[in-house]
Amino acid sequence: MTALLAILKRDLRLALRQGADTLVVVLFFVLTVTLFPFGVGPEPDVLARIASGVIWVTALLASLLSLERLFQTDYEDGGLDLLVLAPVGLESMVLAKCLAHWLTTGVPLIVAAPLLALFLDLPADGLGGLLLAMLLGTPTLTLVGAIGAALVLGARRGGVLISLLVLPLYVPVLIFGVAAVDGAVAGFPMRPHLMVLGGLFLGALVLAPWASAAALRQAVE
């Protein structure tokens, strides 16, 4: 437990001192969403209609940006060898790293999302749904992304490769994330969509650390 707390604290500290990762993710999210009114025109009806989809797709892309660095720096400075050699389960260490990653990139996305929703004139009924869906969806993005980040270690142009590996796996989160918001706006219950998102999260919570750990062991061989 001490070891896992140490990993969590170190990764949070690294993210805090470097700062750039979190900032890039949030700025990318905000800037990309603001491009849409320029692209599709400023009619409030159109923007309100596409708001949930735009926010979710952009959030997926933004969360991809920071994934490459999840294990890359440890891989490059030899720290990954020592993590693998620590007398702690590698799976739980991956989980600690994912938690730190979600706190420094997922949470800022959740905080920025309502602001962008207002900006795109998403009806107020959808705001709660958006927040809940992102709260359940973004941890899944981090967990699934960790598998991709671990698999591409040692590959050239790993960042691009991660996108190709991970984006298809993000589709279920996108579908049910958007459905929850649109459902709430149209006055339907959003509970079933949120429950599917919760199920996806629980599945990722069990499978992703195990798969990432296997990929990391492969990477240090």
Place this chain on the structure above:
Amino acid sequence: MALLEAQDLVCVRGERTVFAALSLALEPGEALVLSGPNGSGKSSLLRLLAGLLRPAAGRILWQHSLITDDPQAHRGRLSYVGHQDPVKPVLSVRENLTFWTRLKGGADRAVSHALERFGLLALADVPGRMLSAGERRRLNLARLLSAPAPLWLLDEPTVGLDKGSVAALEAVLAAHRAQGGLLLIATHLPLALAGASELGLARFASTEAAA
């Protein structure tokens, strides 16, 4: 009684057999210096013994039980120093070492002592990016003392060290062995290691590669 034993190890990297039929045994307090030309498998042997690599054939035993039976216990009893120095540029020297110490289950109070032994106490609050190559290496070596383990696997630990630091390392190694610790070390620089045996890896080079 041999604490660490390796029997008929075969190491294959890529398509190449690096060494074959390699056996060794180490008793408490014993040191083994690995020698051989580049590519003869010194680093690979150390990584095999650490459990980072899997042998293509052969067995590695600790107190007569396979290290793969309880890999977590094996990882707890070894300290590995590789080619790279995992020092985070934005963390201070003390923060860097404290992290690796906690990860190994070591106590925080051992950190200052370890820094002192490698002459880093004055640099404790300096961020990692300001360190020279030799200072980074000393910080990496300080892990050996801050989280004690009976088996030390050192891969070229003297790279980048000045004379004084090499002497400090020699003293640390001697103290480790005096307490019954095991030491496997790959080095090109002759280190003062009293009564250490040498293992030349060149003679285990596989001949089948030529076929």
